[in-house]
Amino acid sequence: MPGTKRKKVTIVDVAAKAGVSKTTISRYLNGKFEYMSEESRQKIADVIEELGYRPNSLARSLKSKQSFVMGVIVSDITSPFSPILLKGISDCCERFGYRILIANSDDEPRKERDYILSMIDQSVDGIILNTTGGNEEFLREVADAGTKIVLADRTIDRELFDTVHSSDKDVMHQLFRYLKGEGYESVGYFTQPLTNSTRISRCQIFRAIYNDYFQGPAQVYFLEKKLRDASVMQEFMRDHAGHKHCLFTGNGVATMRCVQTMRDLHIEFPKDTGLCGFDDWSWMNLVGGGITTIALPSYEEGRECVKRMMQNLHNGQSVPPKNIELPCTLHVRHST
Amino acid sequence: MPGTKRKKVTIVDVAAKAGVSKTTISRYLNGKFEYMSEESRQKIADVIEELGYRPNSLARSLKSKQSFVMGVIVSDITSPFSPILLKGISDCCERFGYRILIANSDDEPRKERDYILSMIDQSVDGIILNTTGGNEEFLREVADAGTKIVLADRTIDRELFDTVHSSDKDVMHQLFRYLKGEGYESVGYFTQPLTNSTRISRCQIFRAIYNDYFQGPAQVYFLEKKLRDASVMQEFMRDHAGHKHCLFTGNGVATMRCVQTMRDLHIEFPKDTGLCGFDDWSWMNLVGGGITTIALPSYEEGRECVKRMMQNLHNGQSVPPKNIELPCTLHVRHST
DNA sequence: TCCATTAACGAAACCGTTTTACATATATTA
DNA sequence: TAATATATGTAAAACGGTTTCGTTAATGGA
Numbered sequence: 121m122p123g124t125k126r127k128k129v130t131i132v133d134v135a136a137k138a139g140v141s142k143t144t145i146s147r148y149l150n151g152k153f154e155y156m157s158e159e160s161r162q163k164i165a166d167v168i169e170e171l172g173y174r175p176n177s178l179a180r181s182l183k184s185k186q187s188f189v190m191g192v193i194v195s196d197i198t199s200p201f202s203p204i205l206l207k208g209i210s211d212c213c214e215r216f217g218y219r220i221l222i223a224n225s226d227d228e229p230r231k232e233r234d235y236i237l238s239m240i241d242q243s244v245d246g247i248i249l250n251t252t253g254g255n256e257e258f259l260r261e262v263a264d265a266g267t268k269i270v271l272a273d274r275t276i277d278r279e280l281f282d283t284v285h286s287s288d289k290d291v292m293h294q295l296f297r298y299l300k301g302e303g304y305e306s307v308g309y310f311t312q313p314l315t316n317s318t319r320i321s322r323c324q325i326f327r328a329i330y331n332d333y334f335q336g337p338a339q340v341y342f343l344e345k346k347l348r349d350a351s352v353m354q355e356f357m358r359d360h361a362g363h364k365h366c367l368f369t370g371n372g373v374a375t376m377r378c379v380q381t382m383r384d385l386h387i388e389f390p391k392d393t394g395l396c397g398f399d400d401w402s403w404m405n406l407v408g409g410g411i412t413t414i415a416l417p418s419y420e421e422g423r424e425c426v427k428r429m430m431q432n433l434h435n436g437q438s439v440p441p442k443n444i445e446l447p448c449t450l451h452v453r454h455s456t
Numbered sequence: 457m458p459g460t461k462r463k464k465v466t467i468v469d470v471a472a473k474a475g476v477s478k479t480t481i482s483r484y485l486n487g488k489f490e491y492m493s494e495e496s497r498q499k500i501a502d503v504i505e506e507l508g509y510r511p512n513s514l515a516r517s518l519k520s521k522q523s524f525v526m527g528v529i530v531s532d533i534t535s536p537f538s539p540i541l542l543k544g545i546s547d548c549c550e551r552f553g554y555r556i557l558i559a560n561s562d563d564e565p566r567k568e569r570d571y572i573l574s575m576i577d578q579s580v581d582g583i584i585l586n587t588t589g590g591n592e593e594f595l596r597e598v599a600d601a602g603t604k605i606v607l608a609d610r611t612i613d614r615e616l617f618d619t620v621h622s623s624d625k626d627v628m629h630q631l632f633r634y635l636k637g638e639g640y641e642s643v644g645y646f647t648q649p650l651t652n653s654t655r656i657s658r659c660q661i662f663r664a665i666y667n668d669y670f671q672g673p674a675q676v677y678f679l680e681k682k683l684r685d686a687s688v689m690q691e692f693m694r695d696h697a698g699h700k701h702c703l704f705t706g707n708g709v710a711t712m713r714c715v716q717t718m719r720d721l722h723i724e725f726p727k728d729t730g731l732c733g734f735d736d737w738s739w740m741n742l743v744g745g746g747i748t749t750i751a752l753p754s755y756e757e758g759r760e761c762v763k764r765m766m767q768n769l770h771n772g773q774s775v776p777p778k779n780i781e782l783p784c785t786l787h788v789r790h791s792t
Numbered sequence: 793t794c795c796a797t798t799a800a801c802g803a804a805a806c807c808g809t810t811t812t813a814c815a816t817a818t819a820t821t822a
Numbered sequence: 823t824a825a826t827a828t829a830t831g832t833a834a835a836a837c838g839g840t841t842t843c844g845t846t847a848a849t850g851g852a
Binding site: 128130131132142143145146147149150175176177178179180181182183184 | 807808809810811
């Protein structure tokens with residue numbers, strides 16, 4: 121009967137039709153077959169099938185305090201990193217029967233706060249957070265109040281929160297070793313302003329290990345306003361003139377801006393300078409014969425976040441925080 | 457008191473402390489101040505503030521049948537199109553006080569079905585669907601049963617569903633006019649297999665309007681297995697030899713595969729052939745001096761989906777389905 | 793003065809489940 | 823045989839809100 125707004129069938133209808141009580145139906149739904157005759161069980165199955173009954177998740181969660189919904193907040197959904205992370209989370213959640221409520225904080229701590237509160241209002245079972253970094257104190261309170269949180273990619277207090285991120289240090293050693301082997305004598309680091317933990321950490325590592333491989337000061341160049349990119353690039357070229365040098369970017373966006381600027385300035389790689397950087401986006405092996413990149417384990421990060429969350433949720437007691445590091449992959453290409 | 461699992465404060469606590477009934481608190485929460493003394497109102501506000509009370513969304517929705525949650529299903533979250541659409545949806549939902557539950561169907565109709573059912577179980581107020589296209593009958597039933605659906609970008613039955621998509625035809629005319637003006641004499645259309653409405657529709661338009669601008673048959677080339685890309689490309693070059701020709705791709709992925717193949721075969725654009733296509737991804741103005749592209753209004757599509765959904769939700773009666781077309785933008789670059 | 797209206801609020805039912813706390817019949821054991 | 827388990831159930835109380843249907847007191851109009 122098309123158009124007829126048939127009323128939703130509830131557990132009461134099923135109970136009535138099957139000739140048992142609501143309780144028994146509820147037990148059936150929750151797989152508690154221990155206290156149920158084979159006969160009842162079959163009968164219930166038939167009735168549910170016949171009526172097309174689907175339990176109401178809200179009512180379920182309200183009483184049971186388990187929603188099977190995972191909150192996810194990404195700091196910038198338009199970054200190519202996010203969809204991969206989300207897919208990792210989504211695929212893994214599916215395996216565990218979880219659905220995901222996604223929000224985009226736009227790198228605004230205020231939005232992050234609001235979304236977290238809103239998710240708690242909705243009784244999500246846990247929150248996977250790619251944090252803006254601007255809510256440290258607030259996050260502590262939230263965690264303290266019992267909300268399970270796993271930090272994805274960007275970290276704050278590693279003593280207190282479960283975190284999952286890439287092991288940048290190892291791969292940077294690997295890259296430097298390779299560059300040195302290729303005869304490079306100096307490297308300049310290009311990064312956007314150090315406004316989040318990932319950028320800060322990579323830059324620190326760069327500075328820390330630079331002299332294990334190269335002479336002279338570890339030089340860092342900041343990409344701020346796009347208008348200034350050209351002069352920053354020229355500064356780099358001047359600083360490193362006279363020996364074989366390479367440009368190393370802190371993420372894909374930085375790589376992109378460098379490529380653009382180099383094109384504008386008619387600087388060719390690998391002829392005039394080497395080029396390599398974090399993030400391996402699909403177009404990077406198309407420009408100028410391919411760029412040497414470090415691929416991040418974004419998908420795996422997503423997966424591990426979920427796995428860790430599941431441990432948290434199912435081990436009643438609060439286990440000590442764990443920091444999970446996942447390996448990056450170096451893709452050597454024509455640009456170095 | 458850190459670590460203390462303080463019990464969630466409920467409406468009953470607020471009522472007790474404010475010295476009024478639950479009903480009055482509920483009225484306050486829902487902005488029904490008409491029948492409330494200024495005194496009560498102020499008192500309640502104070503108590504809520506003091507107790508840090510936040511209403512439980514589940515309980516709210518259970519009775520009121522409004523969840524303020526919008527379901528969104530994308531067919532492929534890793535496609536560069538999806539995040540932009542999602543951001544459009546997300547930004548607009550935020551304005552209306554809605555949260556979004558996102559799922560990724562991975563272009564599998566089975567997953568799409570499951571997620572839709574699951575979302576209904578969770579009482580989402582509506583579903584914005586970037587459909588796989590494989591659930592037409594099922595979607596009719598769902599819509600018929602009262603679930604509000606708006607189709608994003610990919611359409612099925614336009615008589616029955618609200619749809620939002622790009623107006624490809626207009627921009628294709630514009631492109632052809634431009635190409636003709638540049639002296640191009642023939643164009644070959646490169647597309648992935650015609651497995652969804654967008655691909656089908658674009659290909660149809662190509663065939664339909666080709667002879668308004670060019671002589672000879674409208675030729676379509678299919679990118680199936682990557683291994684065969686090279687021979688397809690060579691076929692194209694043979695077919696169009698002898699006059700000024702251009703390659704036109706049906707989406708960004710196709711563009712990418714063409715660029716890659718051309719690089720492998722040492723075909724240069726715009727010297728050996730022109731190149732242009734649907735989707736304007738950020739790297740496209742970096743390779744080979746920039747590719748002429750058609751930018752899709754993905755963000756706007758997301759926004760319009762939400763707007764349309766809001767109309768649906770707030771106009772009690774079912775209004776007739778509406779098809780919203782949004783304009784694309786042609787970016788002329790070096791490749792043509 | 794009496795009745796109708798309205799502002800301001802409350803009691804209780806309800807939303808659709810889960811959970812708790814019994815209940816009954818049958819089988820097993822001391 | 824009485825007492826105890828065990829299997830199979832049920833009724834009713836949650837869960838945390840919203841909604842329905844009152845009620846009371848004050849006000850206005852006739």
